[in-house]
Amino acid sequence: TLLLTLGFLLIMFLIVRPILKWIHKYYLKRGDDTNVYLVVICFLLLVVCAFTTEVMTVHAFFGAFISGLCIPRDGELAEFLGLRIQLIVVEFFLPLYFANSGLNTHLNLLTTGKVWWTLVVLLLLASAAKIIPVTLMSKLCLRKPWHYCLSIGVLMNTRGIVQLVVLNIGVQLGVLSPIIFALFVLMATILTFITSPVLYLLYRKDFDIKKLSNPNLVVEDRNLIRQENISMDELSDPIQTISDGDIGDNESRRSSSKLSRKSSTNIHHFHGLGTIEEGINYSQMDPDPNIQHTSVLSH
Structure with a gap:
């Protein structure tokens, strides 16, 4: 599988990508780089690459990702394809994929206290492994305040679609048991859900401190309230x-x-x-x- 993957990458970047760039340059000179034939070629390339990697026992998303890297960035072709693919994927296929992941998640298996304690430990370890290193490296490299670096760590702690894809692959290959899959899905959901409240608390506290330390903000608020009261008095x-x-x-x-x-x-x-x-x-x-x-x- 590793040799087939390397061969696939060489073919895509050394053969397919130059040919695609040559075709795109031809249409770009004519001022028609979003030609329907070129768009069809790109979509066919996406499907063929996804099917090839699936046959190679590598997941289909890997082939689709590589085909996206081979699309030329000159002109409007990449943006044109991106908008149309995003509309189909985000509005139709992505909700179906999340629904399928929810169907494969068996929460009824999480019945013992040991399993729930495992989830708590998993949340703590996963958060610490992301937040602490990212916060320290941000402080070291950016020289920003601690709350700014901590916010970067919290954002990096968010679990995305890639983790869900990997978990589904693990279930399909039999590497992950249904209980482990349910634990990881719950972990990803909880960590993603708490990102916005934590960021709000971080920046809300910082805003209050700035407001107390900067009298101009308080004066502006008082002037605004005074203007509203004057308007109300004139009305009354x-x-x-x-x-x-x-x-x-x-x-x-x-x-x-x-x-x-x-x-x-x-x-x-x-x-x-x-x-x-x-x-x-x-x-x-x-x-x-x-x-x-x-x-x-x-x-």
Whole structure:
């Protein structure tokens, strides 16, 4: 199997890749590197490589990965293929693969306390093996704060699709028992699930410290709250109305009309927030400037 794998790699990188680059260069000169024939050739290459590695008793994903490495990066071909493959895989095939992995996971076998203690130890060892070395190396190489380096270690502790693929291969080959498979799947799920909460706690604490040490952030928050309160006070003040018998000049009527429209707009805007007080008066001008009505808006 090892010799067949090496031979497959040599053929792909020394023969198939140069031929594919030559064909792609031909279409690229014509300004049509996303030609339908070239796209079909790339998809056929993907299928053939996956089938070949599966026959060689190497998993099909290895051949598909190698075929992706052989795709030329010049022009728009790689991006064009990536978008279309991602749409099919992420939206259709990947959920099916996760569903199949869930069907192969027998949680009913985890019935003894020894098994659950094994899961706890497995979680601790797997997390320590990833977080501690990555955090130390990040601190040594990047010279960043500890929380930044720790966040990199937490991100590296996330288990991805590759681990799930390897676990399924182990079950198919009979290397892993159903209990071990269930333990590893639970470990991958738990470690992936806790990544976001841990990162939130790390950066939330850092944000609070910066906020306390930097008064400008607090001042900005207070100014924002003060502006909101001023807007609410302006909205709460009743608008003085003009009696029916007192008709002012055109300028006063226009300013009163603008103020009433603004107040009416603000009232409708804040109505959903429950901030309208009872008894707010507003004035509304009719199209005829000589006619004016006074209304009372009740909550």
